[in-house]
Amino acid sequence: MEKKKMSKKKKWTISILSILGLFILGTGGYAFYLYNQVENTVESIHQPIEREKSEKRVEVVEFKEQDPISVLLMGVDEREGDSGRSDTMIVLTVNPTDKSTKMVSIPRDTRTEIVGKGFEDKINHAYAFGGPEMAMNTVENFLDIPIDYFIQVNMESFKGIVDAVGGVNVSNTFAFEYGGYTFNEGSLTLDGDEALAFSRMRYEDPRGDFGRQERQRQIIKAVIDKGASFSSLTKFDDIMAIIGENLKTNMTFDEMIDIQKNYKDARFNLEQTQIKGSGTKIDGIYYYIVSDDERTALSAKLKEHLQMSENVSKR
Structure with a gap:
């Protein structure tokens, strides 16, 4: 919850609120076991x-x-002998006061300053240069908002997580074939392999990478919804095993509990946004260029959602 093999891991998100949703499930001795x-x-x-x-x-x-928070979700494609690149980067801003979450996908080829390196490059290279912290700092600089937490997912785990929650439901806007699967238009129920292929297709989509990002976000939301449901308890051990092997985050256990307690209703109102820009080649390398006006407008929208001016004035 692909492009590029989910970019091979790239796919993401997955575990974020799914982990959080599990905290309130179960009762009695079983609840203690879950905890x-x-x-x-x-x-x-x-x-x-x-x-x-x-x-x-x-x-x-x-x-x-209930201060609003932000999370950088990264699907990392880790190759042998290579630190990997964050081929999927999604920023979540969560506002528990108005019970809403905004999800912004950042195209991996976006050209921006790599904070800590002092030069411009593709934004997904920040992770390769300096791990999660450099990626967080670079995204902060690009959007001019704080990034409080990161969640990094090894996308090889994607299929397993989808299967562990019993599959996901998505709405497909046009029929296509990819990876040996046929995806008809309309409502679909996908298992892990199908979800991976559904998320991966790019070139046959008239919207290109934006269409792929849209399908990625659909899968993420579907996994979140399933992960927070009672039915996910039947595969609880499987989910925890997959998460333990394939996810990293700077959130502590206590922070997750507090987030679940105070922010859980924000997942029900999810707004998805794509960053507008244009592709070009510089010195023979393809980049996605986002104008200053587009960045400023998006930054203002996210700052408002994070109540930045209100937080600054009250503190």
């Missing part, structure tokens, strides 16, 4: 970063105050 197993899994996937908070934050986020 402890989730805690053990989160400890294994926790990857702290050096900074305490974003430089664009006046103070640390207070979950009990």
